[in-house]
């Protein structure tokens with residue numbers, strides 16, 4: 001009898017795998033970064049959503065996948081974290097597009113939550129963290145210190161698993177620059193309190209790069225790289241069976 005009960009509980013668990021939350025950055029009134037190509041306007045919020053849907057499609061064959069938003073609407077950073085908590089997700093991936101006043105700036109980068117002293121990264125943080133102010137910010141700074149200690153190692157491993165896929169993927173196939181796997185203090189990552197990374201897929205402010213970012217072929221390859229990375233990370237996790245945060 002005990003054996004039967006155990007099987008009943010274990011089988012669905014094995015079948016459904018892990019729970020992943022994909023987070024298309026910005027949305028609604030918050031367009032995120034903006035760019036233009038042949039008089040057509042593009043925004044970070046739309047590109048991020050398109051990418052999130054493509055990644056979701058690839059992972060959902062093996063795992064449960066949720067999106068923090070599935071259409072164009074405003075979602076606060078706190079709400080995104082609340083969704084992660086409610087669904088008890090195993091990992092969180094936030095998707096963004098970079099911009100710079102320097103038109104030639106280009107390339108993709110992957111961030112995991114950790115302290116650092118990189119001034120260039122601080123600039124990007126100030127953009128992605130901007131809907132937090134005053135008291136809220138102080139609370140989150142304290143919270144971040146605690147979460148960094150508990151999640152950095154697994155977040156870096158998740159970041160590595162994803163980022164390493166880009167070398168043979170988008171980097172060699174579309175000749176985009178690898179800006180690296182870096183530590184960053186993004187509050188949306190800290191607030192989720194679980195292994196989490198933030199992806200900057202490229203620069204919307206660079207028209208040559210925007211052409212690539214908006215092409216279906218690039219988007220499919222990018223989604224494939226990210227999905228493969230996430231699944232490789234989960235495979236190792238399954239073998240090691242460490243306690244999930």
Ligand SMILES: [Zn+2]
Nearest residue numbers: 025032096097
């Ligand atoms: Zn963003």
